[in-house]
Amino acid sequence: MNKINPLLAAFQQTSYPLGGHGKRNIQVLIDALQDVDGLTDGDTYGNGKLIEDFQAEMATFLGKESAVFFPSGTMAQQIALRIWCDRKGNKKVAYHPLSHLEIHEEDGLKELHHIQPILLGEKDRLIRLEDVQQLKDDVACILLELPQREIGGQLPDYEELTQISSYCRSRGIHLHLDGARLYEILPYYQKSAREICELFDSVYISFYKGIGGIAGAILAGDETFTKESKVWKRRHGGDLISLYPYIVSASYYFKQRVDKMEQYYEGAIELAARYNQVPGIVTNPVQPVTNMFHVHIQMPKEKMESLLINLYEATGVGLTHYVKEINETSCCYEVSIGDRYASVPKDELGKAFAWLESQMIENRV
């Protein structure tokens, strides 16, 4: 057990934590089961009404022929890229330098599938149509992550997205969507999930980010693709005898939250505006295009942590449970808006930001 850090401890004591839906405790599962009939059969190795119905529902939501429930997105996406590589007889794919596959998966794609990623675009910006057009390597597949999480959740214009999609189709390059936060982008684009997904050959969505479930993912595409994905799911050790704890909770929180993405998005815009009024703080993007953004602070990490602990004690408002160092003079953290934000009284929020502003000014002297 790691000892809990002081900032996290202080955050957990606040009356008004701003991000997310709530604590990720076991109550999340208990709540999801409250209306479930215990006599409902569990799924068995990918079969059974419970898993098949949910997969069909998600296929319809995404406008794809077929969908498969996976324990994780890490597994689902490696498999998607593997299938497209096998289809083309080409072991190269292209994705953003800060793709989840590149920085959070211990190189599973390379170690297990021997797929060579080509890093497309630059770390600090979105992939552009020109990046795709100027790609020198012949790749089987391009993965686009919408929004691009590691740069604060940015999005290309819909027009550019359709151009990238058309270009890939004209060149026979498969296009895969890392849609871990797909629901969260729909208010900005003013499109349905189907309209976004029809630009892609395959799509992954997650159930524990905006939706706030326990874990689990859906991979969707045409039937040949999803059928093949089930073979790889078994190879990866993801074809569990029963996945229903994740399916039941995914289904429960999907119904509860899929239509609240506009509310989360508006909350993010409002909160980012408050941050941007504070000297020495800027959000990325300045105006969020989803429910998320990054907060960049011109202050050393340790100093900012102390300041935040004092802020939490003084105001009861919790801005973040962690701070990440950028360099010796600046730091950052990520904000994702969920259910919690709407229940924070605006005057408490106002007081907290007034406190933050005064302290930032004082500390910069």
Next chain:
Amino acid sequence: MNKINPLLAAFQQTSYPLGGHGKRNIQVLIDALQDVDGLTDGDTYGNGKLIEDFQAEMATFLGKESAVFFPSGTMAQQIALRIWCDRKGNKKVAYHPLSHLEIHEEDGLKELHHIQPILLGEKDRLIRLEDVQQLKDDVACILLELPQREIGGQLPDYEELTQISSYCRSRGIHLHLDGARLYEILPYYQKSAREICELFDSVYISFYKGIGGIAGAILAGDETFTKESKVWKRRHGGDLISLYPYIVSASYYFKQRVDKMEQYYEGAIELAARYNQVPGIVTNPVQPVTNMFHVHIQMPKEKMESLLINLYEATGVGLTHYVKEINETSCCYEVSIGDRYASVPKDELGKAFAWLESQMIENRV
């Protein structure tokens, strides 16, 4: 959705199904949560008190330095073999021709890890000391499955097991235990889990077989081994943000059932004896050494299915939900004894076997 087959439908209507613990419906999860405080924090990417405590408990139970919770045994075992192969710089392992890895995992070990399995011994019998001694190939690891499920759950003598272990140690061959049914073998050996596991370098155990949990597995060994296994767990997509639904249920049913293995074992011996009195039926093994055995019937599959449906309707006793064809004149099925068996009245059981005997005799005329 597959249409339910008539034998399964008839089985589900019986008052006295003989095998297993009960239906694998969502009640299994609801029951496991009944005494859990909803405010208990979930695990987060392998960290947190809930997962760490359970891992420590299982490490102690198995007498190993360290243990890691996995979503599945398929994932855990491929990873165990991969680590031993990497350790030896040798891509060959040896296991039984009917090992789970060989017949139930879509060749994940070969497709993902490029490990070459050497099939040890023969399909219809256990691996013997001589098989190991006469192994021509230089292998990094040998996997032993105790009991050997696909031949009815047979076990080598403890003496032979220790000899195989000593031989492997003397040759620097790592020995891994497929202990999916480890608890179930302890009454026969009259040994603790620790005593069995100390013969092996690494061990996998399952929580949904004898224990009757929802899914999940533990992989145990020394700390260097388990630390490395966590990296591969992430690569496989098994390092879920939260695994607690499986951990909570594994812990709950482990406590409930780990000490009932003797009862299940004795039930299996009793039930097998009843089967062996029926003309045209023999169990494998004739006297079970765990809670499981296979039933071999000299009758074509379809004919046996009809007979069983009639038996269920006539007596209310359910022997099996499926029958597998061996050849045109014989068929088989597997029996695993759990909680259900003890609650079946002996006179009902007697009537069912009397009915079965009379029908088997009649049908053989």
